Amino acid sequence: NAGVTQTPKFRILKIGQSMTLQCAQDMNHNYMYWYRQDPGMGLKLIYYSVGAGITDKGEVPNGYNVSRSTTEDFPLRLELAAPSQTSVYFCASSSRGGRLDEQFFGPGTRLTVL
Amino acid sequence: AQSVTQLDSHVSVSEGTPVLLRCNYSSSYSPSLFWYVQHPNKGLQLLLKYTSAATLVKGINGFEAEFKKSETSFHLTKPSAHMSDAAEYFCVVSEGNYGQNFVFGPGTRLSVLP
Numbered sequence: 001n002a003g004v005t006q007t008p009k010f011r012i013l014k015i016g017q018s019m020t021l022q023c024a025q026d027m028n029h030n031y032m033y034w035y036r037q038d039p040g041m042g043l044k045l046i047y048y049s050v051g052a053g054i055t056d057k058g059e060v061p062n063g064y065n066v067s068r069s070t071t072e073d074f075p076l077r078l079e080l081a082a083p084s085q086t087s088v089y090f091c092a093s094s095s096r097g098g099r100l101d102e103q104f105f106g107p108g109t110r111l112t113v114l
Numbered sequence: 115a116q117s118v119t120q121l122d123s124h125v126s127v128s129e130g131t132p133v134l135l136r137c138n139y140s141s142s143y144s145p146s147l148f149w150y151v152q153h154p155n156k157g158l159q160l161l162l163k164y165t166s167a168a169t170l171v172k173g174i175n176g177f178e179a180e181f182k183k184s185e186t187s188f189h190l191t192k193p194s195a196h197m198s199d200a201a202e203y204f205c206v207v208s209e210g211n212y213g214q215n216f217v218f219g220p221g222t223r224l225s226v227l228p
Contacts, residue, residue, distance in 0.1 A: 004157075033216075040123065042204060042218035043158075090157060099146040099208040100165045103216060105157040 002026055004106035006091050012112045013081040021076040021109050023091030029104070031097035032074040033058075034066065036087040037108075043090060049074055050097060081113045116141045116207045118219035126225040133192040135222045137179075137205035140186065147188040148206040149179055152221075158204065164188060175199070200226045 007022045025032065030051045035043040045058030049068040063085055065077040074093075078085060088110050092103040121136040139145060146165045150158040162173025169181040175198075179190045188205060205219040 040220055042118075042220045044218075045216070092158075099215065102148060102160045102163055105150075105159070107157040108155075 004091055004093055004104050006089075006106035006109050008109060009107070010110045012114060013078075014114060015081060015083065017081050018077070018079050019081070019111075021078070021089055021091075021111075023074045023076065023106060024072050025074075025091075025093040025104070026072065027093060027095070027104065028071060029093035029095050030071065031094045031101075032068065033092040033094075033103065034064070034074070034076045035090045035092065036060065037090060038087050046076065046089075078111075083113050085111065086113045087111060116145065116209050116215065116217050118205050118207050118217055120203075120205055120219040120222045122222050123220065124223045124225065126227060127195045128227045129197055130194050133177075133190070133195045133199065133224065135190040135203050135205075135224065137188045137190065137219060138186055139188060139205070139207045141207055141209045143209045145207045145209040147179075147181060148208070149173065149177070149188075149190050150204045150206060152202040152204065154201070161190070161203075195224075195226045197226050197228065200224055 004025045033048045034046040037043050044060045047066040049055045088108050090108050091106040094101040094103045117140045119138045148163045149161040152158045162171045164171050164181045172178045177192045202221045208216050
């Protein structure tokens with residue numbers, strides 16, 4: 001049981017490039033989330049999904065897109081990368097998504113945009 | 115709206131001495147509260163959670179936290195710090211039906227001195 005996995009671990013992009021951050025979970029969780037972590041700021045929610053085919057915006061969605069074609073996978077797409085998107089990105093999942101449920105986190109992707 | 119304040123951005127203790135990491139929250143409803151730990155360059159791991167059962171919650175690695183509604187606090191303690199406790203700690207409040215209402219505090223970095 002690998003839990004939540006993310007690839008790549010590190011990436012450097014040039015301004016204007018695009019990329020997809022991959023996230024997968026093998027716990028059969030319905031709910032999945034993408035966060036970004038900036039220094040001293042805690043984690044901010046980018047997008048979330050309550051099941052395959054259903055996604056919605058979080059607090060900071062601008063510049064990102066997501067899709068959820070399967071229960072296991074929840075990729076995050078960056079279009080036209082900007083320096084403001086330099087951050088550490090975490091994917092997470094939870095079973096039922098309610099306030100009683102903990103979220104399980106992946107190891108993160110460190111992205112630098114130059 | 116819910117929010118979390120972690121009163122100290124950095125706490126430094128000596129090995130073998132007690133640890134106190136402070137967290138205050140704001141919530142309109144009966145929240146759930148979580149503490150997560152993040153070791154350097156790692157993902158977040160759940161330490162413990164409060165979900166309206168016992169107000170004193172015991173977690174992993176000897177940590178515990180007490181929910182005090184009158185003080186809107188959920189401070190994290192450990193009787194004796196170990197070098198391996200050096201990490202970033204996040205307090206999280208959740209009051210919604212879905213995980214998109216996970217709100218993170220800014221984090222407290224714990225240093226443990228030999």
